Amino acid sequence: MRLLFLSTSVGPLGTGLGGGVELTLYNVALEMLRRQHQLTILAPMNSQMGNLPIVEVAGELQVPAQTQDRDVPVIMAGNSVLVNMCEYARKVQSEYDLIVNFAYDWLPCFLTRFYNIPIAHVISMGSLSQAMDTIVGEIVQEFPGTIGVCTKVQAETFTFAKDCKVLGSGIDLSLYNYCETPENQLAWVARIAPEKGLEDAVAAAQILGIPLKIFGKIQDQEYWEKILRDYPDAPIEYVGFLSTTALQAQLGKCRGMLMTPRWVEAFGNVAIEALACGVPVIAYRRGGPIEIVRDGETGFLVEPDSVDALVDAINNLDKINRYYCRKQAEEEYSLPAWGDRMEQWFKNILTADKRR
Structure with a gap:
């Protein structure tokens, strides 16, 4: 598979600002590369994680969702790194089979319907935002099987829990x-x-x-x-x-x-x-x-x-x-076992996608 990863947009990879999402992305990327899949990661400037193939994208960082109230409206900076990453992905999408989104944010979910290739969304947190809950709920209906979560208890914070793919996690x-x-x-x-x-x-x-x-x-x-x-x-x-x-x-x-x-x-x-x-x-x-x-x-x-x-x-x-x-x-929690789950999830999304 040709995979394009969309990183968390709250901080550069390798700084710790992205919390557990950074380790999740890193381990998934390592395992996909080990399995000979092609991979590119879009991430904010100054990102660095080992020898991973990262394309650094300029722009202002997003405010972490967990620091905001549930009813705060969706806000994008004038030069948002998230907007810039999504635009970059749109321009190069023909070179890939699947976009894997690790950014817990409204915009990548909303744009799912406007891309020509499918997007797998790795949802890294429970219900925190009404706007986020609404858009993810819409994606669940329009593109079944594309919303992945870590645990059942996380999924149960959403009204669409039964439609989430529980993926767990793994480490090397x-x-x-x-x-x-x-x-x-x-x-x-x-x-x-x-x-x-x-x-x-x-x-x-x-x-x-x-x-x-x-x-x-x-x-x-x-x-x-x-x-x-x-x-x-x-x-x-x-x-x-x-x-x-x-x-x-x-x-x-x-x-x-x-x-x-x-x-x-x-x-x-x-x-x-x-x-x-x-x-x-x-x-x-x-x-x-x-x-x-x-x-x-x-x-x-x-x-x-x-x-x-x-x-x-x-x-x-x-x-x-x-x-x-x-x-x-x-x-x-071995990485190969988790890699099997993630790889099969990606393949299922590609098989089910009717846009291509």
Whole structure:
């Protein structure tokens, strides 16, 4: 297949601004290239991810959907990078069989009906915007089978859940080393923004006096500074946004990883990254982690928004066999298995498309 990937438009690839979407796109791209498919990625300027074939497109970045209210109207900058990427795709579409859209935004969905080739939409978040819900619902009806999601619980935030293709996720397990004997420290891995609930993890670490290593891009500086003011004595260390190689080397040494989202996570790639290192995951019983963590076996699912529940789970981490964490990652989230699902989804879309 000749594939044209449309990247997230909220930040350059490789910076961490795109959150888990970046890792998703990277892994899908690697696997499609390994299978000898032709591939080009359209992404904002200054994008870089290994040796992936990226065409950098200029323009102003989009505002992340999760930072806006549900009823905010669709707004495009005068020189929007998303508009420019879509226009580039329109001009070169005859050179490709399929466009794969990773941008959680209204415009690529709306334009689906105006392209001459089919578009597969990888929806990376649950219901956040009325405008987005409406346009995706229309695409589901006009182009059945072209909307892909990560988990069932994510799909269920939409009224058209039954029409979504659940794709899951996967990672290159060879990049993650299993660590049998961790140090007495915890991890938190995500974009630093209010919807990720970092303050709960910090509060739990402070109560127990266990060091917490924080990995990820600071997306909301004011939010981060408030946490530092509110918990001046918390045993935390901000490590920053790291490459996969550097992240897994430090993550694997942690006793457990905390996931504290305030919203419905579509999936949670960091959960399977932790499991691949043998690190148990403690997550709020909300969103994608519900379908990842085996409660009591590879981590704990706890009451959402409860610091006390996090503390109790941390105190029980020694009951988790780290080998089972790695084993689950190998059984359920290998890149070849995920590649099979994605490749078949692409082929099904091409077979069903009646425009060509």
